[in-house]
Amino acid sequence: GDSVTQMEGPVTLSEEAFLTINCTYTATGYPSLFWYVQYPGEGLQLLLKATKADDKGSNKGFEATYRKETTSFHLEKGSVQVSDSAVYFCALSEGGGSSNTGKLIFGQGTTLQVKP
Amino acid sequence: GAVVSQHPSWVICKSGTSVKIECRSLDFQATTMFWYRQFPKQSLMLMATSNEGSKATYEQGVEKDKFLINHASLTLSTLTVTSAHPEDSSFYICSASPVTNYGYTFGSGTRLTVV
Numbered sequence: 001g002d003s004v005t006q007m008e009g010p011v012t013l014s015e016e017a018f019l020t021i022n023c024t025y026t027a028t029g030y031p032s033l034f035w036y037v038q039y040p041g042e043g044l045q046l047l048l049k050a051t052k053a054d055d056k057g058s059n060k061g062f063e064a065t066y067r068k069e070t071t072s073f074h075l076e077k078g079s080v081q082v083s084d085s086a087v088y089f090c091a092l093s094e095g096g097g098s099s100n101t102g103k104l105i106f107g108q109g110t111t112l113q114v115k116p
Numbered sequence: 117g118a119v120v121s122q123h124p125s126w127v128i129c130k131s132g133t134s135v136k137i138e139c140r141s142l143d144f145q146a147t148t149m150f151w152y153r154q155f156p157k158q159s160l161m162l163m164a165t166s167n168e169g170s171k172a173t174y175e176q177g178v179e180k181d182k183f184l185i186n187h188a189s190l191t192l193s194t195l196t197v198t199s200a201h202p203e204d205s206s207f208y209i210c211s212a213s214p215v216t217n218y219g220y221t222f223g224s225g226t227r228l229t230v231v
Contacts, residue, residue, distance in 0.1 A: 034220075036222070041225075041227075042224055042225065043122070043209050043222040043223050043224040043225040044160075044209065044211075044222040045222070046220070046221065046222075089159065089160070102148050102150070102165070102213070103150065103162055103165065104150070104160075104162070104211070104220060105162075106159045106160045107159065108158070108159045109157075109158070109159050111157075
């Protein structure tokens with residue numbers, strides 16, 4: 001079945017450092033890919049998404065490119081802030097195109113800690 | 117747009133009682149909503165797909181008699197944890213999307229503690 005694998009955390013960075021959180025996936029169809037962020041005690045917020053190969057999703061300085069050839073969707077940010085400290089989830093939508101089931105399959109989450 | 121409201125945000129109940137959690141789409145209609153469960157420091161596990169006007173579809177291993185789902189309208193789905201036990205304590209989150217591939221909006225979650 002479809003699956004998502006993220007790099008294990010926690011990732012600890014100093015403020016203004018460059019961030020990369022790796023995400024790879026396996027899927028039988030053509031899924032859409034998502035990054036969600038979860039702050040302590042809260043639900044998930046959509047950070048960015050990409051619906052087809054070579055699409056780049058971006059939001060709040062974060063970006064990720066849908067790489068079909070490497071089945072990856074790595075999250076990057078050029079300069080992190082303390083306020084970016086949270087748990088980040090990579091996810092894919094099961095199925096693709098007309099086969100989309102609407103279900104999201106999540107990676108295990110990566111905790112980011114940014115220190116001043 | 118695409119706001120999902122979940123209520124309550126936290127609840128404490130005694131073993132053996134039932135708890136109802138509501139998930140509402142505030143500014144769109146959702147024929148399908150999803151219920152997830154999250155254990156501490158772990159990822160989200162899909163429990164079931166809530167279908168408006170029909171029975172929910174449960175994932176393998178999820179007890180449908182314990183986790184009752186009702187989706188009576190296009191804007192409301194409820195999850196009832198029946199005869200709750202301490203092992204049911206968890207963070208429950210719902211999600212919905214106005215259209216496929218839009219990007220699912222999640223509720224703020226419900227922290228259930230069974231004592």
